Amino acid sequence: MIRRAIYPGSFDPVTNGHLDVIDRARKLFDEVIVAVAHNDQKQPLFSLEERLQLLRDTLGNLDHVEIAPLDGLLVDFAVARQATAVIRGLRAVSDFEFEFQMALMNRKLEATVETIFLMPKEEYTYLSSRIVKEIARLGGNIAEFVPPRVAEAFRSKLAK
Ligand code: ADP
Secondary structure, eight states: OOOEEEEEEOOTTOOHHHHHHHHHHHHHOSEEEEEEEOOGGGOOSSOHHHHHHHHHHHHTTOTTEEEEEEOSOHHHHHHHTTOOEEEEEOOSHHHHHHHHHHHHHHHHHOTTOEEEEEOOOGGGTTOOHHHHHHHHHTTOOOTTTSOHHHHHHHHHHHHO
16 A cells, blocks of 8 residues: 655745655655645735746656645545645644644544644744745845745746
8 A cells, every 4th residue: 555645735935844844754655745725815925836836846756746736625635645644844832733723623524634743854943935935025035945946936026
């Protein structure tokens, strides 16, 4: 049996923290599906297609990693793709409450899917897409927080 996990998120845009989590997940599972949520409520800076493309450009053809849009309920997607686990990153205690609620609700909706939390390298614990967007918007240097392709995408987006 193939062990497959889903790593869902907004990825608006993908950061080095996300990449760290993907790397760790790859060591635990045969296949990792990075699932990008539409997230209209969050009014993303990058469109769904742009976020998918940035992930594709960054991860290239990394073995055993698939990038897919996520529509509908996460647990339904997990069952449809025969995934047994959902991966989430935990940075700090502040992530915990929301993640705990989501994990237990997802378990209630679908008992066969387990949520697994992975902690990134310490230097990524203060990194989020939101803070990177804020720094970029104010003209700061984000090169050490995101993959090169994402830094480039910020430059063209903010030049518009
Ligand atoms: P969401 O909108 O679902 O929170 P994000 O793209 O912000 O989507 O995050 C997706 C997942 O990646 C979440 O579990 C989040 O906690 C995790 N994550 C984001 N940034 C980091 C980071 N720097 N280190 C570890 N995990 C992270």
